[in-house]
Amino acid sequence: MTLRTLDSLGSLAGKRVVVRCDLNVPLQDGKITDDGRVRASIPTLDALINQGAKVVVISHLGRPDGAPDAKYSLAPVAQRLSELLGKPVTFAQDTVGAGAEAAVAGLHDGDIALLENLRFNPGETAKDDAEREAFAAKLAAFGDAFVSDGFGVVHRKQASVYELAKALPSAAGTLIATELDVLDRLTESPERPYAVVLGGSKVSDKLGVIGHLLPRVDSLLIGGGMLFTFLAALGHKVGSSLLEADQIDTVTGYLATAKELGVTIVLPRDVVVASKFGADAEHVVRPIDAIEDTEWGAAGLGLDIGPETGELFSEYIRGAHTVFWNGPMGVFELAPFAAGTKAIAQALTEVDGLGVVGGGDSAAAVRALGFSDDQFGHISTGGGASLEFLEGKHLPGLEVLGWQQ
Ligand SMILES: Nc1ncnc2c1ncn2[C@@H]1O[C@H](COP(=O)(O)OP(=O)(O)OP(=O)(O)O)[C@@H](O)[C@H]1O
Numbered sequence: 001m002t003l004r005t006l007d008s009l010g011s012l013a014g015k016r017v018v019v020r021c022d023l024n025v026p027l028q029d030g031k032i033t034d035d036g037r038v039r040a041s042i043p044t045l046d047a048l049i050n051q052g053a054k055v056v057v058i059s060h061l062g063r064p065d066g067a068p069d070a071k072y073s074l075a076p077v078a079q080r081l082s083e084l085l086g087k088p089v090t091f092a093q094d095t096v097g098a099g100a101e102a103a104v105a106g107l108h109d110g111d112i113a114l115l116e117n118l119r120f121n122p123g124e125t126a127k128d129d130a131e132r133e134a135f136a137a138k139l140a141a142f143g144d145a146f147v148s149d150g151f152g153v154v155h156r157k158q159a160s161v162y163e164l165a166k167a168l169p170s171a172a173g174t175l176i177a178t179e180l181d182v183l184d185r186l187t188e189s190p191e192r193p194y195a196v197v198l199g200g201s202k203v204s205d206k207l208g209v210i211g212h213l214l215p216r217v218d219s220l221l222i223g224g225g226m227l228f229t230f231l232a233a234l235g236h237k238v239g240s241s242l243l244e245a246d247q248i249d250t251v252t253g254y255l256a257t258a259k260e261l262g263v264t265i266v267l268p269r270d271v272v273v274a275s276k277f278g279a280d281a282e283h284v285v286r287p288i289d290a291i292e293d294t295e296w297g298a299a300g301l302g303l304d305i306g307p308e309t310g311e312l313f314s315e316y317i318r319g320a321h322t323v324f325w326n327g328p329m330g331v332f333e334l335a336p337f338a339a340g341t342k343a344i345a346q347a348l349t350e351v352d353g354l355g356v357v358g359g360g361d362s363a364a365a366v367r368a369l370g371f372s373d374d375q376f377g378h379i380s381t382g383g384g385a386s387l388e389f390l391e392g393k394h395l396p397g398l399e400v401l402g403w404q405q
Pocket residue numbers: 152199200201202203223224225242302303304326327328329330331332333358359360361362363381382383384
C-alpha cells in the first residue's frame with residue numbers, strides 16, 4: 001500500500017478536518033526563536049482553508065507531564081500561525097474540554113482553530129492502548145476527517161498520531177508527502193560515500209538508531225551531547241558533560257560492529273570545556289583525553305566540539321556525496337559554543353551531492369547561525385523521526401496512513 005494523500009479524502013468543503021501538525025518550536029521567554037515548523041505546516045492548512053474546510057489544528061509542544069503547564073502553551077504559536085496564514089486563528093485554552101468544543105463549534109467554512117497542547121492530557125502519550133484510544137476518540141469527535149501532517153512525530157505511537165488516524169477517514173498532508181520524497185532518496189541507493197552526522201541532546205533516543213544505521217553508511221560522525229558516551233566507552237574521563245553511563249556497553253558494541261563492517265566512526269579530537277552551563281562560562285579547548293585537565297577538574301563540562309574536530313568533520317562532509325545531519329554539535333544557543341555547529345553547517349552547504357539537515361533544533365541552529373534554507377539540499381522538520389526513517393524502522397504514524405517501506 002502507498003501513502004494515502006489528501007485527494008484520497010475527496011472534497012472536504014464544509015467538513016470539519018482535524019490536522020495533526022508538529023508545531024513543537026523552540027521558545028525563549030515565551031517567544032518563538034525559529035518558526036520553521038509553523039511555516040512548514042502552512043501549505044496543507046492553506047489547501048484545506050481554500051477548499052472551505054473547517055480546520056482544527058492539533059499539536060504538542062515540548063514534553064510536559066500530561067497536565068497543563070503554562071510554559072508549554074501553544075498560545076504564541078497560534079499568533080504566529082495567524083500571521084503566516086493572514087487570517088484569524090481561534091485559540092482554544094484546552095484540548096478536549098469546553099474551550100475546545102466551543103472553538104470547534106464556532107468554525108465556519110474556511111475558518112481555522114488551534115487547540116491547546118495535546119500533551120497536557122495524559123491520554124496522548126499513555127502506554128496503555130485503551131487510554132490512548134479513549135483520548136483519540138475525544139479528538140475524533142471534533143472532525144469528519146483527519147489529516148496527519150506532523151512529520152516530526154510519525155515515529156511516536158501516540159493518540160493523535162496513531163489511534164486518531166484509525167478513528168476517522170485519514171490521509172497524509174503535503175508536508176509528510178514532501179519529506180518522504182526526499183528521505184526516500186537517502187534510503188534507496190544513496191550516492192556514495194554516505195556520511196551521517198549525529199549530535200544533539202536527546203542522547204538515549206539517538207544512540208538507539210546507530211546500530212541500524214551502521215550497515216547503511218560509510219562514515220558516522222559523532223558530536224553534540226552523545227560524543228561523551230563514546231569517549232567514556234574509550235576510557236576517557238568526561239567531567240560533568242552529558243553522559244548515558246548505562247549505554248557505555250552498547251556504544252562499545254557499536255565501535256566493534258563498525259570495525260567489522262568497515263564503517264568509519266569519526267570521533268572528536270578536541271572539545272570546548274566550560275566552567276558551567278551558561279553564556280558567561282569560562283571555557284577552554286582541550287584534547288579528548290584531557291577534559292578534566294582544567295582548573296574546574298571533574299566539574300568542567302564539554303559544550304562544543306573543538307576547532308580541530310570541526311575541520312576533521314568538515315573534510316569528511318565535503319568528501320561525501322550524500323550527507324544527513326541531525327543534532328547540533330554543541331550548545332549553539334550560547335554564542336561561545338556555536339562554532340562547531342557553524343563549521344558543520346558550512347561544510348554541508350559545500351557538499352557535492354545531497355546534504356540534508358534534520359530536526360527542529362538542528363534547523364533552528366542553521367537559521368540562527370545565518371544560513372538560509374536554500375543553501376541545503378533539504379531541511380527536514382523531523383529529528384528523531386527522520387533518523388528512524390533512515391534506519392529503516394517501521395514508523396507507526398506512517399504505517400497507519402498506508403505507507404510501507
Ligand atoms: N555537548 C552538549 N551538551 C548539552 N547539550 C547539547 C550539547 N550539544 C548539543 N546540545 C543541545 O542539543 C539540543 C538539540 O538536540 P536535539 O537532539 O533535540 O536536536 P534535534 O533532533 O535537531 O531536535 P528535535 O529532536 O527537536 O527535532 C540543543 O538545544 C543543544 O543545545
